[in-house]
Amino acid sequence: MLFVAAATPAFAQPAPSAEVLRDLAPTGQLRAAINFGNSVLAQKGEGGAPRGVSVDLATELAKRLGVPVAFVPYEAAGKVFEGAKAGVWDIGFMAIEPARAAEITFTAPYVIIEGTYMVRQDSPLQYVGDVDKPGIKIAVGLGSAYDLYLTRTIKSATVLRAEVGGGTAMIRKFLDEKLDVAAGVRQQLDAYAKDHPEMRVMSGHFQEIKQAMGMPRVDGQPRAAGAAYLAAFVEEMKASGFVAAALARSGQVADVAPAEK
Known part of the structure; x- marks a missing residue:
C-alpha cells in the first residue's frame, strides 16, 4: 500500500543533478519506506496515514528533488530490509547495522x-x-x-x-x-x-541505536551521486533544527545525532 503526496520545492536551491534524481527517484517519485514498528520515528495518523520525523524527512527530501513522495508502510524493521532487497523503495529509515550494510548505503545517524x-x-x-x-x-x-x-x-x-x-x-x-x-x-x-x-x-x-536514512545498493554497489546528496541532506536537517522540530511535532523524545565529522 502506498500513501502518495505531492511535493514542490520548499525554497530556492541548486537543482539536483539528473544522476541524483536517477539514484533517488528512478520511477519519478520518491518511494519512502516507513517503519511503524518504531513509534519514535513514525506513527499512524488519521486514516492510517503516516506521520512523524521519518515522514517529515521524506516529504522534505521529495520537495528538494521536485518529485511526489510515496510512502511504503511496514510494521517492522526486518520487513523494511526485505523490501530493500526486493527494490520496492528508494529511501528508508533504519538503524545502522553491519548485517544490513551489504544491501543498504547508510547516511550518518539523524536520531539516537x-x-x-x-x-x-x-x-x-x-x-x-x-x-x-x-x-x-x-x-x-x-x-x-x-x-x-x-x-x-x-x-x-x-x-x-x-x-x-x-x-x-x-x-x-x-x-x-x-x-x-x-x-x-x-x-x-x-x-x-x-x-x-x-x-x-x-x-x-x-x-545506542543509531537511526539513519538509507538507500538500497544495486548489485552490492552504492549509488554514489544519490548517496552523497542524501548524506548532505541529513546533515543539513540536523544542523537546521528540522529533526528536533519534527520530533517535537510528533510528541517524541529522542536525541538528535551530532554532526558527522
Missing part, C-alpha cells in the same frame, strides 16, 4: 535512541549487565536492530524472536511465553510499563 530491557517488578534482574546469563530468555522482534545487536553480543542467555506483530511483538512474546526479559526501544518499553505497573524498564542500555 536506546535499546534496553523490560522485566517484571519481582524479577531478580536489576541491571542490564545481569541479563546475559545461562537460563535467561530474551524476547526480541525478528530482524530489529536490537535483535541483530544481541545476536552478535549475547554469549550465555537465549535470544527468542517474535516473527510477526510489529513493534510490540516482543512484548507479547515475553508475556505469552513467560520469558525473563523483553528487549526493545526504550520509549516503547517505557510506554508499556507506564500502563502496566507490574513491569519495570531497566535504567541504562545495552545499545
Whole structure:
C-alpha cells in the first residue's frame, strides 16, 4: 500500500543533478519506506496515514528533488530490509547495522535512541549487565536492530524472536511465553510499563541505536551521486533544527545525532 503526496520545492536551491534524481527517484517519485514498528520515528495518523520525523524527512527530501513522495508502510524493521532487497523503495529509515550494510548505503545517524530491557517488578534482574546469563530468555522482534545487536553480543542467555506483530511483538512474546526479559526501544518499553505497573524498564542500555536514512545498493554497489546528496541532506536537517522540530511535532523524545565529522 502506498500513501502518495505531492511535493514542490520548499525554497530556492541548486537543482539536483539528473544522476541524483536517477539514484533517488528512478520511477519519478520518491518511494519512502516507513517503519511503524518504531513509534519514535513514525506513527499512524488519521486514516492510517503516516506521520512523524521519518515522514517529515521524506516529504522534505521529495520537495528538494521536485518529485511526489510515496510512502511504503511496514510494521517492522526486518520487513523494511526485505523490501530493500526486493527494490520496492528508494529511501528508508533504519538503524545502522553491519548485517544490513551489504544491501543498504547508510547516511550518518539523524536520531539516537536506546535499546534496553523490560522485566517484571519481582524479577531478580536489576541491571542490564545481569541479563546475559545461562537460563535467561530474551524476547526480541525478528530482524530489529536490537535483535541483530544481541545476536552478535549475547554469549550465555537465549535470544527468542517474535516473527510477526510489529513493534510490540516482543512484548507479547515475553508475556505469552513467560520469558525473563523483553528487549526493545526504550520509549516503547517505557510506554508499556507506564500502563502496566507490574513491569519495570531497566535504567541504562545495552545499545545506542543509531537511526539513519538509507538507500538500497544495486548489485552490492552504492549509488554514489544519490548517496552523497542524501548524506548532505541529513546533515543539513540536523544542523537546521528540522529533526528536533519534527520530533517535537510528533510528541517524541529522542536525541538528535551530532554532526558527522
